[in-house]
Amino acid sequence: MVLDLKRTLDDRSVLNPLVLVALAALVVIALWDSFRGLAGMWQYSSYNHGYLVPLVSIYLLFQDRRQIAGVRWNGSLFGLVALAGAMALWAIGRATSIQAIEHAALPSIIIAFLWSVAGDRLLRAACFPLLYLYLAVPVGESLVPLLQTVTADVATAALNLFGIPAYRDGWLIELSGGTFEVAKACSGSRYLYAGIAMALLIAYQMIRSVWMRGIYVLLVGVLFIVMNGLRAFIVMIVASASDMRYMTGEDHVVLGYVLFLLTTVLCVWLAGFLQRARARSAVAGTG
Amino acid sequence: MMLWRGIIFGMAMGLLLAGPGCLWLLSSEAEAARFDWQGLNGCVPAAPLRSHRGLAGADHRIELTLSCNERRVEVRVAQFFSQRPGKEAVSGAHGVAEHARGPRRTERVASGLGFEVNQYRFTSEAGEPVLVWQWYGIGSAAHADVLGAKLAQVVQVLTLDPTVSTVFQVATIEDAAGGNRQLLQQTAASLWLAYRERFGA
Numbered sequence: 001m002v003l004d005l006k007r008t009l010d011d012r013s014v015l016n017p018l019v020l021v022a023l024a025a026l027v028v029i030a031l032w033d034s035f036r037g038l039a040g041m042w043q044y045s046s047y048n049h050g051y052l053v054p055l056v057s058i059y060l061l062f063q064d065r066r067q068i069a070g071v072r073w074n075g076s077l078f079g080l081v082a083l084a085g086a087m088a089l090w091a092i093g094r095a096t097s098i099q100a101i102e103h104a105a106l107p108s109i110i111i112a113f114l115w116s117v118a119g120d121r122l123l124r125a126a127c128f129p130l131l132y133l134y135l136a137v138p139v140g141e142s143l144v145p146l147l148q149t150v151t152a153d154v155a156t157a158a159l160n161l162f163g164i165p166a167y168r169d170g171w172l173i174e175l176s177g178g179t180f181e182v183a184k185a186c187s188g189s190r191y192l193y194a195g196i197a198m199a200l201l202i203a204y205q206m207i208r209s210v211w212m213r214g215i216y217v218l219l220v221g222v223l224f225i226v227m228n229g230l231r232a233f234i235v236m237i238v239a240s241a242s243d244m245r246y247m248t249g250e251d252h253v254v255l256g257y258v259l260f261l262l263t264t265v266l267c268v269w270l271a272g273f274l275q276r277a278r279a280r281s282a283v284a285g286t287g
Numbered sequence: 288m289m290l291w292r293g294i295i296f297g298m299a300m301g302l303l304l305a306g307p308g309c310l311w312l313l314s315s316e317a318e319a320a321r322f323d324w325q326g327l328n329g330c331v332p333a334a335p336l337r338s339h340r341g342l343a344g345a346d347h348r349i350e351l352t353l354s355c356n357e358r359r360v361e362v363r364v365a366q367f368f369s370q371r372p373g374k375e376a377v378s379g380a381h382g383v384a385e386h387a388r389g390p391r392r393t394e395r396v397a398s399g400l401g402f403e404v405n406q407y408r409f410t411s412e413a414g415e416p417v418l419v420w421q422w423y424g425i426g427s428a429a430h431a432d433v434l435g436a437k438l439a440q441v442v443q444v445l446t447l448d449p450t451v452s453t454v455f456q457v458a459t460i461e462d463a464a465g466g467n468r469q470l471l472q473q474t475a476a477s478l479w480l481a482y483r484e485r486f487g488a
Contacts, residue, residue, distance in 0.1 A: 030303045075295035083299055087306040088445070095310055096377075096440040097370040109303070116299040117292075 013069035017061035020068070020114060020126065027110045034094065038103045041138040045185070049194040053136035056201060060129035071121045079116030079123075086112045100139065107133035128204050135197045140189060147187035147225070154229020155182070155236060164237060177240025180232075188228030191260055195224035199267060206271040212278055220267050227263045231256055313449050314369035320451040321347050322366060322485050324478055330355035336417060336458050344374025345454075353474075358467050360474045363456040368449075376423065376452030377436040383407050383419050383456060395431055398422075400476055402429040408461065418461040418468065420475055424453035427486040429479065453482070 028035050042050035061068065086108040093102030111130050115123045123130070148171050156173060159166040167174040171182040199220035203213035234255065239247040247255065333354035342348070345365035352361040367376035391409035398404045398420065407419040423430045425439035426448060440452060455478060459471040 026300075027303060031307065073292065075292050077295075080295065080298055080302065083302050087302055091306050091310055092441050092444050094306075095313065095370060095444040096437055097375040098437065113299055113303060117296050 013065040014062065016068045016071075017058075017065050020061055020118070020122075021058055023114055023117060024110050027113050031090070031106065031109065034090065034102055034106060037099070038106055038136065038138075041099075041103070042136075044138070046140070046189045046193055047138040048190065049197045050136045050138065053133060053197065056197075057129045057132045060132065060201075060204070061126060064126065064129065068122065068125045071125045072119075073117070073122055074119040076116050076119045076123075079112055079114075079119070083109065083112035083116050103137045104134075104139070107137065132200065135200070140193060144184050144187045144189050147189055147192065147228075148182045148184065150225055151186060151188055151229045151232050152182045154226055155232040158230060158233040159236070162237075173236060175236055175240040177242075178244055180236050180239070182232060186228075186232060188225060188231075191224045191228055191256075191263075192221060194260075195220055195263070195267070198264065202268060202271045206268075207275050207278075209278055212274055216271060216274055219270065223263055223267065223270075227259055231259050309447065310369070313444070313447065320366075320368075320449055320486065322349075322364065322453065322482055324349055324351075324362070324364065324481050326351055326353055327355055327360075327474060327477055330360075333359050336361045336411060336415070336460065342454055345376075355470060358470045359460060360467075360470050361456075361458040362474060362478060363454075363458075364478070365454045367452045367454075370452065376454055377425075377433055377440065383421055396420075398475060399472055400429075400479055403431040404429075404475070405431050416461040417458055418471060419456055419458040420471060421454070421456045424455060424479075424482055426451065427483055455479075455482075 039050070041047055086105050090102060090105035090109060093099065093105055107130075110133060111123070114126075114130065152168065152171050152173060156166060156168050159173075159175075165176065173180050173182070196217065199217045200213075203216045207213045207216055235247045235252045239245075239252075330353040333352045335352045336359060342363070342365035344367065346368045347366040349362060349364040352359060365376070367374065370376060391407055393408075394406050395403050396406045402422065404420040404422040407417075407421065409417055411417045421431075423436040425436050426443055428439060430436040430439060436452070443449075455475075457471055457475045457478065459467040461467060
């Protein structure tokens, strides 16, 4: 570990990502109030993953440091124009108190600032780590009702598959042991948003083809939605069968974490499987 | 090349600082658009029609309840010279009927002043039938709907106008003969005329 640290510090390619992070920090300081407001949104469970996004982005910059070090910085007038546009968007959001606009502008400002100072080539070299910052913006609240419906659909389908009698009315599902509601907190939005953020990172690390990355992220999204529906199904049948003794308190939250972990392991396996399948088909194609 | 990079860096930093700078300038100039209303001739101060916490975060307020020939009318105006979360002029809730008893009805009606207002009907804590007109003043224009008011705010920012946003509420006790409603309309007209004169429109 000590040897690796020494080697890292001796490695001059570390300088470029350090400078990029320092420049991004300038943006954060200049718009501190806005960034603090954005960070305040991460305390809500659907957006908890926001705390990790900047750290992942910095890690990716350091991981790609050799690629970034090989690029000459030349500045960009187009970057300045983009920065002016992003600042205008931020000002509109801030002055009219429309948080969605204000927060969405923040990663745009960081990217446009780095683009203007460092140039096009640097932007291309650090594209993914910088675009990853958009995952810190809290969006998707309007999807919650749809996710509640889909969760209820999956849970009902599972109940029907196992021949368990159930009556459904919107988000309410009535079993013999009780009536259950797929509430907002059960919509699976926190799993989906965190899952997508994780999927993008895994895809970037493990899958080469851009198309395959897109398919993978889509599959992971579907996987987390289905997982949440199955979670609701398990909670309902256990609670119903135990006369509401189990799965009505903290235990159903723990179940959620366990299923999230299992789905994460499945996602990592899936990425490896897709990459191996693609490599095999590439070899077969040349062979 | 170093000079070019330095120039670009300087311009980028300038743009970065221009945003908050512009907003600060707009907000400090907006204070000059403070609006005051002296009331109606022949009316005297009276007890409030409804209890109210006040519009949160307002930079300047007018809160008057007047008795005019035994009819009461209540005026609440809140001005916002700048905005941020928790200090928003345009939003769905303005404490119009915070302590209302029972259901409240809301509809969009013509004010007779050339614009529409949001009209609320509910029963107050004292058991009286209250009628409230509410609208937004963004610059010198009136808006009843939230979207229209937000768009007007966006235009203000883009044209670098001082971003003053004002919320108007005029309330009275609803009576069958409609006399109180006439007083409410007269009060709204007086208020809006004074506001438009202040903005030079």
